[in-house]
Amino acid sequence: MSHTAHIRSHRKPRRSASTLAMRAGVAGGVLGTLAVAGASGSANAAEPVTQTLELPTLTADLAAQAAQSADATEQAAANYQLQAERDAAAAKAAKQAKADLADAKKKAAEAKKKAQEDARKEAAARASRTAERTTLSATADAGSTATSTTTTTSTSTSTSTSPATGSAAAVISFVKAQVGKAYVSGATGPSAYDCSGLVQTAFKQVGISLPRVSQDQSTAGTQVSLSNLQPGDILYWGSAGSAYHVAVYVGDGMFVGAQNPSTGVVERPLSYDPPTGAVRVL
Numbered sequence: 001m002s003h004t005a006h007i008r009s010h011r012k013p014r015r016s017a018s019t020l021a022m023r024a025g026v027a028g029g030v031l032g033t034l035a036v037a038g039a040s041g042s043a044n045a046a047e048p049v050t051q052t053l054e055l056p057t058l059t060a061d062l063a064a065q066a067a068q069s070a071d072a073t074e075q076a077a078a079n080y081q082l083q084a085e086r087d088a089a090a091a092k093a094a095k096q097a098k099a100d101l102a103d104a105k106k107k108a109a110e111a112k113k114k115a116q117e118d119a120r121k122e123a124a125a126r127a128s129r130t131a132e133r134t135t136l137s138a139t140a141d142a143g144s145t146a147t148s149t150t151t152t153t154s155t156s157t158s159t160s161t162s163p164a165t166g167s168a169a170a171v172i173s174f175v176k177a178q179v180g181k182a183y184v185s186g187a188t189g190p191s192a193y194d195c196s197g198l199v200q201t202a203f204k205q206v207g208i209s210l211p212r213v214s215q216d217q218s219t220a221g222t223q224v225s226l227s228n229l230q231p232g233d234i235l236y237w238g239s240a241g242s243a244y245h246v247a248v249y250v251g252d253g254m255f256v257g258a259q260n261p262s263t264g265v266v267e268r269p270l271s272y273d274p275p276t277g278a279v280r281v282l
Contacts, residue, residue: 118261164251167206167282168232174202175248175256181265183258193258193265199234199246208281218243221281226274232282235275249278 164172181192188197196214203210210220218236229235231251236243247257255275256267 115262122260122262164231167208168230170206171202171232171248171282172250172256174205175265176250176267178202178258178265179256179267181258183261183264195246195258198256198258198265199248202248203281206282210281214238214243214246215241217246218277218279221279224278224280226278229278230280233278233280235278237273237275240277240279243277247275 175198178189178193178198181189183194184192185194186197187193189201193201196212196217199214199217200210200212211217214236217234218238218240221234223240224230224233229249231249233249235247235249235255235257237245245257247255249255250267253270254267255270256265258265259268259273
């Protein structure tokens with residue numbers, strides 16, 4: 001027997017492989033459990049708690065912003081439409097104003113042209129009356145001296161006749177009351193007249209019906225000499241049957257007539273526009 005057989009060895013006894021494997025397995029299990037727990041804890045800690053709480057708030061904010069954007073867009077569209085309507089209205093008003101101005105200018109030009117035409121006609125009428133008066137004067141001068149003297153005396157008497165009475169006075173009163181009223185072609189009163197319309201309406205006041213136009217009125221009664229006029233006689237200018245103007249003799253060398261658009265109804269002396277003839281219906 002060896003002398004060292006009973007001496008305790010100082011070496012640590014070797015652990016068996018199974019013991020080590022078991023201890024390794026236990027350690028691995030513990031570590032695995034800790035790892036799982038740690039992973040689970042980490043997973044739970046990383047869960048989007050914030051997303052769960054904040055997602056509705058974020059969605060509401062986006063919806064509010066979208067609504068505000070839609071409102072702003074709608075308001076902008078309404079503003080554009082309103083501006084477009086205003087622009088259209090302004091353009092229409094400008095167009096209408098331009099048309100009104102053009103119409104006013106046209107009417108003014110027509111009125112000016114008409115006034116010039118009336119003045120031209122009046123001048124032509126005066127020239128014609130002057131020519132006829134010249135002819136009548138030449139005819140009168142061909143008479144005898146005695147006839148001229150009688151005519152002169154009669155003329156002097158005619159311009160100083162006594163005041164009219166009866167129907168003549170009524171006719172004269174009527175035509176004098178119309179002085180100042182307008183001349184309108186074709187008018188027979190009460191606010192405006194033409195020359196034959198005034199004469200016809202005046203004699204209608206005393207129950208005498210006269211033709212409507214001056215040509216016919218110049219032959220409606222008895223032809224009388226201008227040297228023997230009486231108040232109420234109808235004066236005419238032009239030839240009997242083709243007269244272009246008529247008036248009423250009111251005495252004292254005066255007559256009343258609707259002359260033209262410029263003067264209207266006026267009272268004038270015979271010298272203002274001497275007539276070419278006269279008829280008596282009273």
